[in-house]
Amino acid sequence: MEFDAVILAGGRSSRLGGTPKAALRFRGDTLLERSLLAAAGAQGVAVVGPEAGARPAGVLLCREDPPFAGPAAALAAGLEALAGGGAAGRNPAPLTLVLACDMPLVADAVPALFVDRSRAQPGSDGSVAVSADGRIQPLAGLYDTAGLQRSVADAARRGTLEGGSLFGLLASLDLRTVPVPPGSTDDVDTWADAQALGVACPGVAGNGSGRPYTT
Secondary structure, three states, X not given: OOEEEEEEOOOOOHHHOOOOHHHOEEOOEEHHHHHHHHOOOOOOEEEEOOOOOOOOOOOEEEOOOOOOOOHHHHHHHHHHHHOOOOOOOOOOOOEEEEEEOOOOOHXXXXXXXXXXXXXXXXXXXXXXXXXXXXXEEEEEEEEEHHHHHHHHHHHHHXXXXXXXXXXXXXXXXXXXXXXXXXXXXXXXXXXXXXXXXXOEOOOOOOOOOOOOOOO
């Protein structure tokens, strides 16, 4: 299946004291590197966020406008980058894999999304991960690109991209929920999350968080 990928990596990380999530490390790789590996095989990849060190050749870097405008604006920026910024010469792939950069085990969820899209009936706009405890995670989803572009265009006309949520942006789409392996969509929002997942802050010894854990 032909697909592009948008990786969202531009949040404030306020509950991590501003430490960029993309630079946290898990099993020797940064969380951004883990997300890029999860998107292996994509025709085009756009990372939405600030510069976060070296990235593979061909991976696009862009930023939502204004910065920190939220996930809806970030997804819109990624789609625009993959479409060549409106320039001629690149046709986006029919599917777009959307991932957050703060789920270290998300590669375990991606195969289930592709299996579901291969079985989906016409009219479905995408497949999103649902965790074992029933939480839907739109930042681990495989979407029809045309549906995403339509939703972004509608939100832009309404003026709701800036500050908009991803759930709000995708509300008009017909999405299928896909059970994924336990832990595959667990994300890092706090240092307690990092401790539970074994995620470390680079260059810091001890607990790996850059600060003591509290209970």
